[in-house]
Amino acid sequence: xxxxxxxxxxxxxxxxxxxxxxxxxxxxxxxxxxxxxxxxxxxxxxxxxxxxxxxxxxxxxxxxx
Numbered sequence: 001x002x003x004x005x006x007x008x009x010x011x012x013x014x015x016x017x018x019x020x021x022x023x024x025x026x027x028x029x030x031x032x033x034x035x036x037x038x039x040x041x042x043x044x045x046x047x048x049x050x051x052x053x054x055x056x057x058x059x060x061x062x063x064x065x
Contacts, residue, residue, distance in 0.1 A: 011037035012059075022049040035059040 005028070012035050016025055029041070029051050039059040041051065053062065 006033045008035040013040045015042045026051050030055045
């Protein structure tokens with residue numbers, strides 16, 4: 001979807017697993033600039049590479065676990 005998800009009218013929930021390509025996950029996170037709802041990101045363990053939210057400019061709330 002690329003930049004087509006830059007503004008999400010609603011909530012975003014991302015739940016990663018250990019078998020996911022974290023480079024692609026980071027690309028998706030980077031493309032989400034604004035959400036009108038809540039943004040939740042969940043990782044199952046610290047063994048999964050960390051992501052950053054440097055591109056995020058606005059959201060109702062951000063929960064990272």
